[in-house]
Amino acid sequence: MKGLFVTFEGIDGSGKSTQIEMLSEDLRKEGIPYILIREPGATAIGEKIRTILLDKANSKMHARTELLLYEAARAQIVEEKIKPELEKGTVVICDRFYDSTVAYQGYARGLELSAIDSLNRWSTDELAPDITFLFDLSEEEAYRRRNGREGAEDRLEAEGLAFMKKVRDGYLELAKKEKRIQCISALDAPKEIYRKVRLAVWEVLGR
Ligand SMILES: Nc1ncnc2c1ncn2[C@@H]1O[C@H](COP(=O)(O)OP(=O)(O)OP(=O)(O)O)[C@@H](O)[C@H]1O
Numbered sequence: 001m002k003g004l005f006v007t008f009e010g011i012d013g014s015g016k017s018t019q020i021e022m023l024s025e026d027l028r029k030e031g032i033p034y035i036l037i038r039e040p041g042a043t044a045i046g047e048k049i050r051t052i053l054l055d056k057a058n059s060k061m062h063a064r065t066e067l068l069l070y071e072a073a074r075a076q077i078v079e080e081k082i083k084p085e086l087e088k089g090t091v092v093i094c095d096r097f098y099d100s101t102v103a104y105q106g107y108a109r110g111l112e113l114s115a116i117d118s119l120n121r122w123s124t125d126e127l128a129p130d131i132t133f134l135f136d137l138s139e140e141e142a143y144r145r146r147n148g149r150e151g152a153e154d155r156l157e158a159e160g161l162a163f164m165k166k167v168r169d170g171y172l173e174l175a176k177k178e179k180r181i182q183c184i185s186a187l188d189a190p191k192e193i194y195r196k197v198r199l200a201v202w203e204v205l206g207r
């Protein structure tokens with residue numbers, strides 16, 4: 001049996017973690033093996049790369065450096081975690097995957113989309129998600145939701161609403177091109193959103 005590769009995308013505060021938690025709980029209850037992966041961490045090497053990416057002291061980091069660090073972490077995660085788990089038949093859930101790179105580094109930071117596309121394919125050895133959920137929400141609403149949450153701003157979050165708008169628009173462009181991406185309004189209640197997530201996942205699981 002081959003596993004299922006599911007990724008969650010959307011701007012910061014769009015509800016990815018909330019939905020991932022609901023899906024995990026459901027899979028656990030039904031005894032379906034799954035793992036959760038947080039990009040760009042998830043491996044010992046990936047966690048070190050993540051620390052560099054989020055460190056406010058690294059304000060001099062060039063956009064290309066940032067892109068290559070994400071891709072480096074991704075290559076490691078694919079080989080060390082995702083491929084072996086899919087081989088075993090596990091449902092692999094990723095909190096962000098390469099669509100984040102297209103939206104953040106491509107559409108928002110302005111790096112060439114064609115270069116990003118090539119790097120994404122190369123770093124993943126052409127492994128694509130089976131389903132991708134994109135939670136769509138205005139940057140203002142996402143900001144309001146996030147402010148109700150504890151925790152210091154990291155380097156990426158500090159860049160503000162204008163940046164998030166570009167990310168959102170980038171995601172929407174991408175969703176038009178990629179059939180695997182299911183765009184879901186994040187304005188609905190978590191339960192209602194989860195109903196759609198469950199429906200799509202269970203359909204592919206063949207249950
Ligand atoms: N459908 C929803 N309606 C209203 N509030 C929501 C909804 N889903 C999540 N929230 C709340 O919005 C906040 C952000 O949600 P969450 O942490 O799941 O987003 P996220 O996409 O994982 O964010 P990040 O990218 O920063 O990790 C949380 O306080 C959460 O409880």
Ligand SMILES: [Mg+2]
Nearest residue numbers: 016017018095
């Ligand atoms: Mg989250």
